[in-house]
Amino acid sequence: MATPPRLSTALLLLAAVCLTGCSSVRVTDPPRTATEMLLLNQAVTTAVSQLSASALRDRLVFVDDAYLTPHDRNTDTTADYLFLLGEVRAKLLIEGARLVNTREAAQIIVEVRSAAHGIDKQNLLVGLPQIALPGVAGGTGITAGPLIATPEIALLKNIKQDGIASVAIVAYWADSGELVAASGPFIGRTNRDDWWILGYGPRTSGNIPSAQQRPSR
Numbered sequence: 474m475a476t477p478p479r480l481s482t483a484l485l486l487l488a489a490v491c492l493t494g495c496s497s498v499r500v501t502d503p504p505r506t507a508t509e510m511l512l513l514n515q516a517v518t519t520a521v522s523q524l525s526a527s528a529l530r531d532r533l534v535f536v537d538d539a540y541l542t543p544h545d546r547n548t549d550t551t552a553d554y555l556f557l558l559g560e561v562r563a564k565l566l567i568e569g570a571r572l573v574n575t576r577e578a579a580q581i582i583v584e585v586r587s588a589a590h591g592i593d594k595q596n597l598l599v600g601l602p603q604i605a606l607p608g609v610a611g612g613t614g615i616t617a618g619p620l621i622a623t624p625e626i627a628l629l630k631n632i633k634q635d636g637i638a639s640v641a642i643v644a645y646w647a648d649s650g651e652l653v654a655a656s657g658p659f660i661g662r663t664n665r666d667d668w669w670i671l672g673y674g675p676r677t678s679g680n681i682p683s684a685q686q687r688p689s690r
Contacts, residue, residue: 511681512592512636512663514556519661520640521560526583528654529644530569535579536562540586553590557640561585579647588639588658599629627669636663636681 538558562572565583573579603625641657665679677684 516636516638516661523659526568534570593635597631601626630669
């Protein structure tokens with residue numbers, strides 16, 4: 474028996490509604506890429522590993538971060554400095570210090586500071602860069618941006634990124650303020666180098682995990 478036209482139409486509409494209702498996908502991007510975080514954090518780990526805190530063994534130590542570049546503490550860099558502070562605390566514990574949570578409970582105060590914490594980036598392009606077409610834009614007001622742009626044509630392209638972190642500590646007696654020990658500043662460095670040749674790439678090298686070759690299977 475043939476299906477009535479109205480019933481067929483209703484079944485098709487119902488199927489379309491069911492199919493479209495299951496196709497929603499939400500995609501989000503973090504403020505920083507994993508590569509940027511690895512470049513910074515591994516540079517921090519390298520710098521902190523050079524600190525010496527043997528003079529603090531078996532002492533009650535309070536870690537003061539008041540001088541850890543407070544002018545740079547915004548929402549984008551807070552996690553970076555917390556990682557640096559965590560690495561310093563771990564280093565002190567490994568060296569035998571006994572950390573306390575208040576200055577009043579401490580025999581020794583350790584102040585942490587960092588002179589540099591960021592990524593240097595260099596770009597090289599031999600070819601034609603991407604060019605936004607004049608008069609064609611998307612968005613409104615000050616957020617308007619190019620909607621259509623010419624593709625990049627790269628005969629040779631290189632993106633070089635260097636992560637750099639500096640760290641130093643100074644320790645003094647809590648009651649007298651007399652110096653106990655000082656270590657640093659020490660510099661930690663990481664790098665990633667990406668090359669494209671005649672559109673093929675990237676060919677990547679560096680000393681962070683995402684830049685190292687995956688093991689062959």
